[in-house]
Amino acid sequence: MQARIAESDWAARVGRNAARSRRRSREGWRAVLFLLPTVVFVAVFVYAPAAMSLALGFYHYHLLGARTTFAGLADFRSALTYPIFWLALEHTLLYALYMVPLTLAGAVAIALLIDAQGRFYAAIRTLVLLPYITPVIATSIGWLWMFNPQYGVLNAVLHWFNLPPSQWLLSSSMAMPSVVLYSLWHGLGFNVVIVLSALAGVPRPVWEAAAVDGATGWQRFFRVTLPLLTPTLFFLAVVTTIGSLQAFSQIYALSGGTGGPEYATTTLLLLIYQTAFQYFHFSYAAAMAMLLVALILMLTFIQNWLSKRWVFYQ
Amino acid sequence: MSQAVSAERESRQPRTKIGRKLGRASRAGFALLVGLLFLFPLYVAWVTSLDTAAHVFTVPPHLIPDFDFNAYRRVWHMARWLMYLGNTVFITAVTLAIALSSSVLSAYALSFFHFKGRNTVFMSVLIVLMIPAEALLIPNYVILQAFHLLNTYWAQILPYGASVFGVFLLRQFFLSLPDSYRDAAKLDGAGHLRFLWSIALPVAKPALFTVGLYIFIGCWNSFQWPLIVSTSHSVQPVEVAVSRLMMAHSVDWRRLSAAGIMTTLPLVMAFFILQRHIVRGIRRGEGLQE
Numbered sequence: 125m126q127a128r129i130a131e132s133d134w135a136a137r138v139g140r141n142a143a144r145s146r147r148r149s150r151e152g153w154r155a156v157l158f159l160l161p162t163v164v165f166v167a168v169f170v171y172a173p174a175a176m177s178l179a180l181g182f183y184h185y186h187l188l189g190a191r192t193t194f195a196g197l198a199d200f201r202s203a204l205t206y207p208i209f210w211l212a213l214e215h216t217l218l219y220a221l222y223m224v225p226l227t228l229a230g231a232v233a234i235a236l237l238i239d240a241q242g243r244f245y246a247a248i249r250t251l252v253l254l255p256y257i258t259p260v261i262a263t264s265i266g267w268l269w270m271f272n273p274q275y276g277v278l279n280a281v282l283h284w285f286n287l288p289p290s291q292w293l294l295s296s297s298m299a300m301p302s303v304v305l306y307s308l309w310h311g312l313g314f315n316v317v318i319v320l321s322a323l324a325g326v327p328r329p330v331w332e333a334a335a336v337d338g339a340t341g342w343q344r345f346f347r348v349t350l351p352l353l354t355p356t357l358f359f360l361a362v363v364t365t366i367g368s369l370q371a372f373s374q375i376y377a378l379s380g381g382t383g384g385p386e387y388a389t390t391t392l393l394l395l396i397y398q399t400a401f402q403y404f405h406f407s408y409a410a411a412m413a414m415l416l417v418a419l420i421l422m423l424t425f426i427q428n429w430l431s432k433r434w435v436f437y438q
Numbered sequence: 439m440s441q442a443v444s445a446e447r448e449s450r451q452p453r454t455k456i457g458r459k460l461g462r463a464s465r466a467g468f469a470l471l472v473g474l475l476f477l478f479p480l481y482v483a484w485v486t487s488l489d490t491a492a493h494v495f496t497v498p499p500h501l502i503p504d505f506d507f508n509a510y511r512r513v514w515h516m517a518r519w520l521m522y523l524g525n526t527v528f529i530t531a532v533t534l535a536i537a538l539s540s541s542v543l544s545a546y547a548l549s550f551f552h553f554k555g556r557n558t559v560f561m562s563v564l565i566v567l568m569i570p571a572e573a574l575l576i577p578n579y580v581i582l583q584a585f586h587l588l589n590t591y592w593a594q595i596l597p598y599g600a601s602v603f604g605v606f607l608l609r610q611f612f613l614s615l616p617d618s619y620r621d622a623a624k625l626d627g628a629g630h631l632r633f634l635w636s637i638a639l640p641v642a643k644p645a646l647f648t649v650g651l652y653i654f655i656g657c658w659n660s661f662q663w664p665l666i667v668s669t670s671h672s673v674q675p676v677e678v679a680v681s682r683l684m685m686a687h688s689v690d691w692r693r694l695s696a697a698g699i700m701t702t703l704p705l706v707m708a709f710f711i712l713q714r715h716i717v718r719g720i721r722r723g724e725g726l727q728e
Contacts, residue, residue, distance in 0.1 A: 162544040169597040251477050276499070401666050406580070
């Protein structure tokens, strides 16, 4: 990278330091103008709020009242002693725990299945990606109807296979898996596209050599294809983890904005939303948001550390 | 996992001709099943929206469309859909214009201008990627309130005015331009803006498309932020309007499905027209995020 920057340095070619510094200061002003929009947006809507959110958690901030008093760790303490906070944390982790392995396994399985030439497979790839671009609220309507215990399609399918019906979103044990089902439907296509493009990069000769050496299909998959996919899978694991900790729209839509039944789909982000924008406890919500951020950073760090054990770089 | 089994079976290439044919057919069958599973929820919503009253609450569910457009007619009069759709279009278009131009300008400055602290600026923009959006939700609300911007279009546009991903991806593209291009343009007397407009931008078209695609999907389908900052109906995007309808009419499945289909359809059509570019765009975005 450094080398490329130096190479593109037009002034360096001229080779005269004085001219160079004059040009530098002239270009400096132009650069400021060009950079201004991005820098202003980033400063006002990222850096300032990031600094503020640290402060908000430590103060009692009232939306309408003028009284802003120092609270110290009170908000963090009350968050950590609030049973619903722990419940929400548990549900957040549970959701991610469902989503990450299912997304990775599902994406690899589907990608292997549809990684073939021809119009037919191209059409299937289109269908798999289609849900990804649909709006979450609008498409969760159809799913709500499919989840309906009495008239929904899903219970009809269970009935068809002679399986007992489920209460789906109305049961506190099945509500979260139901949300997971929706999220998989909506997001898998994106992951499949990424795995497909990684599969295209698997060198054909290596794979054929293994075949010539008498490796079975399973052996070729586990010994050749899968190790070569690990960098991509690591990327998807990180993205899916962060994405599931930030899931909101589908949980809001499928639980009717409540996070129910009995808090079964209340995740941290939903709890933060309710605390801040339905009950207007801003500082309290900000303290919880800080804890969620800490969780995200911690998980990203752990994944990075673990990746050294399983990711194979060529 | 069964899909993987069939994929592997296919690649193992059974010795007999019939075996090979069977393998290929079973793979195609599985693939078709998977494709239809992804289409099915949209199909169910579509059928429900076209049901006659007698066919909504039936066991087993009725899955053949009746082509009764009453639900659409009625849901159309339940809300000012054109206004909400207009809001979504306006917010997405303006966000796209602002975020694309701000990232083009910054990426250009970070690759063609030479000034002190260039790397510092670039790094300080990149660090934004490390800050999770959750941390910004509440303080950004407070900031917009201080600027008296709540319940305006701007509340939904300005926080997305910068695209770090855009700056990063476009900078990569600009840096890959051979120096001779800029040198030649300079000899011909082209200034930076001229060079940017007629040479750098056309070359960076694929990157522009990728960045635009990510901004478009994020913006058009955004829900949480508009829900928080727009309580007055006149500036709400269509997703927020649909969610309000859902909460208020949770049993009228035909009308709800009609609303869902109506607001999904524009995206589905755009997807089918642009799908090849979209797939390429997604791949390109991922390759550079790593």
